[in-house]
Amino acid sequence: MSRILVLDDDQELVGVMKEILSLSGFDVITSPPTYNIAELITLHHPDLIIMDFLMNDVNGGELCSILKNDSGMKHIPVILLSAYSRIIESLGDYGCDLFVAKPVDFSALVYEINNLLPKGEDYEYH
Amino acid sequence: MNIIRTLEDTLAYSYQKLWDIRKIAARPLWLSALFSFLLSVCGTWFKVNVVDSVTPPFLYFFVVVTLSACYGGIRGALIGTGFTTFFSISMLLFATLNGDFMWIWSLVQIALYSCLCLFLSALLYRFHKNEQRCALQYEEALKTKKEILAREKLHEDFVHMATHNLKAPVTVLKAYIQLADMKLKMAKNHDDLEAGDMLSSFREMTTKMNLQLDKLVSLINDLLESTRVKAGALNCKMVTFDLKSCLQDCVAGFSVAHPDTDLTWSLPAEPAWIEGDEVRLEQVILNLLSNAVKYSGGKARVHVSCEHLGDQVVVKVKDHGTGIRSNMLEAIFSSFVRVKSPELSKFPGLGLGLDISAEIVKAHQGEIKAERTMGEGATFQFSLPVHKVG
Numbered sequence A: 001m002s003r004i005l006v007l008d009d010d011q012e013l014v015g016v017m018k019e020i021l022s023l024s025g026f027d028v029i030t031s032p033p034t035y036n037i038a039e040l041i042t043l044h045h046p047d048l049i050i051m052d053f054l055m056n057d058v059n060g061g062e063l064c065s066i067l068k069n070d071s072g073m074k075h076i077p078v079i080l081l082s083a084y085s086r087i088i089e090s091l092g093d094y095g096c097d098l099f100v101a102k103p104v105d106f107s108a109l110v111y112e113i114n115n116l117l118p119k120g121e122d123y124e125y126h
Numbered sequence B: 001m002n003i004i005r006t007l008e009d010t011l012a013y014s015y016q017k018l019w020d021i022r023k024i025a026a027r028p029l030w031l032s033a034l035f036s037f038l039l040s041v042c043g044t045w046f047k048v049n050v051v052d053s054v055t056p057p058f059l060y061f062f063v064v065v066t067l068s069a070c071y072g073g074i075r076g077a078l079i080g081t082g083f084t085t086f087f088s089i090s091m092l093l094f095a096t097l098n099g100d101f102m103w104i105w106s107l108v109q110i111a112l113y114s115c116l117c118l119f120l121s122a123l124l125y126r127f128h129k130n131e132q133r134c135a136l137q138y139e140e141a142l143k144t145k146k147e148i149l150a151r152e153k154l155h156e157d158f159v160h161m162a163t164h165n166l167k168a169p170v171t172v173l174k175a176y177i178q179l180a181d182m183k184l185k186m187a188k189n190h191d192d193l194e195a196g197d198m199l200s201s202f203r204e205m206t207t208k209m210n211l212q213l214d215k216l217v218s219l220i221n222d223l224l225e226s227t228r229v230k231a232g233a234l235n236c237k238m239v240t241f242d243l244k245s246c247l248q249d250c251v252a253g254f255s256v257a258h259p260d261t262d263l264t265w266s267l268p269a270e271p272a273w274i275e276g277d278e279v280r281l282e283q284v285i286l287n288l289l290s291n292a293v294k295y296s297g298g299k300a301r302v303h304v305s306c307e308h309l310g311d312q313v314v315v316k317v318k319d320h321g322t323g324i325r326s327n328m329l330e331a332i333f334s335s336f337v338r339v340k341s342p343e344l345s346k347f348p349g350l351g352l353g354l355d356i357s358a359e360i361v362k363a364h365q366g367e368i369k370a371e372r373t374m375g376e377g378a379t380f381q382f383s384l385p386v387h388k389v390g
Helices: A011-023 A037-044 A060-068 A085-094 A106-116 B002-024 B029-049 B055-097 B103-186 B190-194 B196-230 B243-257 B278-294 B353-363
Strands: A003-007 A027-031 A048-052 A078-082 A098-101 B239-242 B262-266 B273-276 B301-309 B312-319 B367-372 B378-385
Touching: A003 A011, A003 A037, A011 A027, A011 A106, A011 B103, A011 B196, A037 A060, A048 A060, A048 A106, A060 A078, A060 A085, A078 A106, A098 A106, A106 B103, B103 B196, B196 B353, B239 B243, B243 B262, B243 B273, B243 B278, B243 B301, B243 B312, B273 B278, B273 B378, B278 B301, B278 B312, B278 B353, B278 B378, B353 B367, B353 B378
Parallel strands: A003 A027, A003 A048, A048 A078, A078 A098, B262 B301
Antiparallel strands: B239 B273, B301 B312, B312 B378, B367 B378
């Protein structure tokens, strides 16, 4: 079962996302936003990370750059979520694998997650 | 035409250079006079003692007046001309006393050169004035353009922030709907749906969805209200009522809705009669109370007071929250302030509540302000005129 790390400061959304992704067959780990992403990765070994772009005290774009500039972590696919559609213009700077605009269409998200995950992971839509 | 334009450009350029020098020299008008005096003395001495001709003194005269004009504009030219004429005549009279009778011709030349120099000075002065006017107009246009661009940027940022905040509850709502849909698909039959777990799960979801909808409605109302207020469509139904009892009702209602808040109050013994729209003023009080809770973080401690100060009733709401930076104390009552403040943008909402409250208080001939308590949160207060009976 693929493990997904979800970082968002909207606890309500994190809760419902966890439930939906869990029902879609993923092992979901949630965490409050932190720049100490390396520690989280060492602890949880996620296969994919989903994070919000605009979080309190933490910029999702910067966090994504940190990840993608680290040789030990850059292989992990990162999906950025945001209600700010204008950030699409600067997505190249952050190096994220996918940008998903809020409100999220979860069936499309699950499909994209499956595409981004390393091959060999079977996905079954419930 | 091209030659004239080139000449004009050259003249304007030269004049600009001279003007720059003048600016560096910090405009000493007295320096014009000093130049005139020194060059008059030197030039006349040169004429009398070295060359027996009238031309050399007037060359320096031309230089003096031009320099004077550059230094002091028309005034400089006049002073330069005056001083030069005075000293030249003095020196030439001195020369006459020594037997030189060319002074009549000298005076004619002085007059001619004076006219020429004054004309040149006037021309340069006009150039300068035109240039100043153009520069001023350009600066004003630039300032206006910057203001418009800044306003547009602020407005655009506000729209983005509003969209972001409006999308937050919509995102959660959409997620719950999709979750409910998934659960429905997963239920194998009707019995599964009616099973206790499933029912309680749906009930929990609808409660949360309802909360998100409330947030959404509140944001939309704020936007509508702010637009109406800005358009001057704030209708207040003025009646005489007791602000103290209105405050009591608000505080009591707020305490029930926010049981975690440590809410204390001190109200006067006698009624506080004012003339105003009770519903609108309740809106102001509730806005101040909810802000006090929102910006307190964790368990909020809020104190509400009401007192008579002269012919005013003053209501204060004091919190122990994050406080307000001193440079934001006034700006906090204007629209879009949240856009400009990164620390405020963390909190939910559009930041229009205080703007609306300020407009309501203003419509009641009152005053609203915020005070900063060092490290101790903030105090918001509004004062309204007491209703005078008779």
